[in-house]
Amino acid sequence: MKIDVDTLLAWGAAYKKVAAGEVIFHEGAESSFYYQLVSGKVRWVNINDEGKEFIQTIIEPDECFGEFPLFDDGPFAASAIADEDSVIIRLHKATFHQLLKENPELHFEFSRLLTQRLRFKFLILKELANHNPENSISTLLGYFKQTQKNICTKCNRLKLTRQQIADMTGLRVETVIRTMKSMQSKGTLQIVKGKVYC
Amino acid sequence: MKIDVDTLLAWGAAYKKVAAGEVIFHEGAESSFYYQLVSGKVRWVNINDEGKEFIQTIIEPDECFGEFPLFDDGPFAASAIADEDSVIIRLHKATFHQLLKENPELHFEFSRLLTQRLRFKFLILKELANHNPENSISTLLGYFKQTQKNICTKCNRLKLTRQQIADMTGLRVETVIRTMKSMQSKGTLQIVKGKVYC
DNA sequence: TATATTTTATGCGTTCAGTCATAACCTGTT
DNA sequence: AACAGGTTATGACTGAACGCATAAAATATA
Structure with a gap:
């Protein structure tokens, strides 16, 4: 899901470094914006009492994030x-709604995004x-491969550390390392020099 | 999420017992319908190689289910x-799309549904x-209590078996039983006579 | 009321991921 | 080249959920 940056700017969106x-x-805070990543990388995480992170999604450029509150008025889920x-x-919530209303096709694209995210969660x-x-x-890994996320397209190398994989599967680094070795x-x-290729 | 049954019928939907x-x-099959439960109860599940079920959601009357393929054209996820x-x-996919197009408010309601489902998954x-x-x-349990799902409103009793709870949390019945006893x-x-009250 | 079936309950040995500690290996920097 | 910081690797021990078996209780059915 990606809204054209020029469109966003025309509707009054603002950049933020x-x-x-x-x-x-x-997590838990109220929201009033639509967020989209322009460049860099963002992780969407829950942090438990002991400080351990669970990464719900890794966001790459041109993807939106933190969208739940836009529709159900709840707080951020992560x-x-x-x-x-x-x-x-980022674009103000009210403006975002107006944008969707005036662009039904965009709304359908958005539904597709939500659906894809749900699908991955399932x-x-x-x-x-x-x-x-x-x-x-x-x-x-199959999901990341399929969506081309966090994969170096030039050399086909997965740009995920074992720690990140652990944080997305609820496993420990050691378990991930051991399991991946056994898979190799x-x-x-x-795996070449500790890096995964696909 | 619920679409008025008269509306659905007017658009050519059909009942099915x-x-x-x-x-x-x-799971995995192609889809061409919007599904809504009128009466009874439906579970939305994945079944693994050993026949063990993972219940993604329990559907109650007036809820829709199996909606992913409507938006991303993929197969059923469960x-x-x-x-x-x-x-x-159930209503034909193409008709469903038309219905949403002509009723933007309904589309927003649908986005709210998808969002709530995603929130629960998170x-x-x-x-x-x-x-x-x-x-x-x-x-x-907190989720079921909050959404009033599978709770006897008259006596405030949770209508879920330990097995169902196990199948929604990836635990074993025995573990659920033991954990709930300890919680009690x-x-x-x-817990009164093995049944949970909230 | 008696019977059958489902659900809850409990004991016990096993297994496998967690935990902690330590080392080796990459990668980028000065 | 040397160093630092992050990442991967490996061993030994522990513990908690699993798996199986069996029983008790609750609920449905006749």
């Missing part, structure tokens, strides 16, 4: 934190509930 | 199985990833 590590919005120095563009949830690290990891020895996964 | 245990649609003898109403996923049965269970002894949960 965020430094790596900066929190863009907090925090958005910049992984790298990033530029975001998929990953079903795997996590299964308590099979290998399946969880391959489902996750089975031939299920191609 | 399904017996308890009957599969309404299969199977729908009747828990009880039920009546469903919530439950974050808990599952945390590997804390007690938290998973209370989050789930802590005073976190009120």
Whole structure:
């Protein structure tokens, strides 16, 4: 999902620079903006009592994030934190609604986005509930491969650390490392110098 | 999310009776309908290789289900199985699109539905990833309580078996039973004759 | 009221991911 | 080249949920 930046600007959207590590919005807070990433990288995470992160999604340029409150008026379901120095563009909620009203096609695209996100949640949830690290990891990698997210298109190398994979599957780094090694020895996964290729 | 039944009928929707245990649609199959439950109960589930079910959602009357393919043209993300003898109403995909186009407000309601479903997925996923049965269970019960789903409004009794709770949290029945007993002894949960009250 | 079926309950051995500690390996920087 | 910081790797121990078996209780059915 991506709204043309010129369109956004024409409707009064504003750019905002965020430094790596900066929190863009907090889980539980009220919202009044549509957010879209222009450049950089953002992770959409829940942080538990012990400080452990669960990464719901990694946002790449031209993707929107933090969209739930726009429709159900609830708070943010997770925090958005910049992984790298990033530029975001945001549009006021009321304006966003007007924009959708005047562009039904855009609204349909948005429904497609929500659907795709739900689809991914269904998929990953079903795997996590299964308590099979290998399946969880391959489902996750399969998704990233399919959507071309966090993959170096030039060399086909996955740009995810074991820690990130762990934080998206509810596993520990060590478990992810051990499981992936075992997958490599089975031939299920191609790892060169610790990096995953697909 | 509910579309008025008279409206659906006026647009050419058709009723369909399904017996308890009957599969309404299969995970992975192509779809061409909007589905809404009129009466009865339906579970929306994934079934793994060993036959173990993961219940994504339990659908109650006046709720729609199986809606992903309507927007992204993908297959069903989970199977729908009747828990009880039920009546469903379904509308052709193309007609559904037309209905949304002519009723922008309805489309906004639909976005709200998708958002709420996503919100629940975020919530439950974050808990599952945390590997804390007690938290998973209370989050789930909290959700059902909040949405009044599967709760006997007359006596405030939760109409969910431990097995169903297990199938929605990826835990085993025994673990759910044991955890809930411990919660009861802590005073976190009120159980009378094995049934949960809230 | 008696019977059958489903649901809840409990014990016990096993398994596998978690935890902690430590080392090796990359990668970028001065 | 040397250093620092992050990432990957590996071992040993622990613990909590699993898996299976069996029983008790509640609910439905006749």
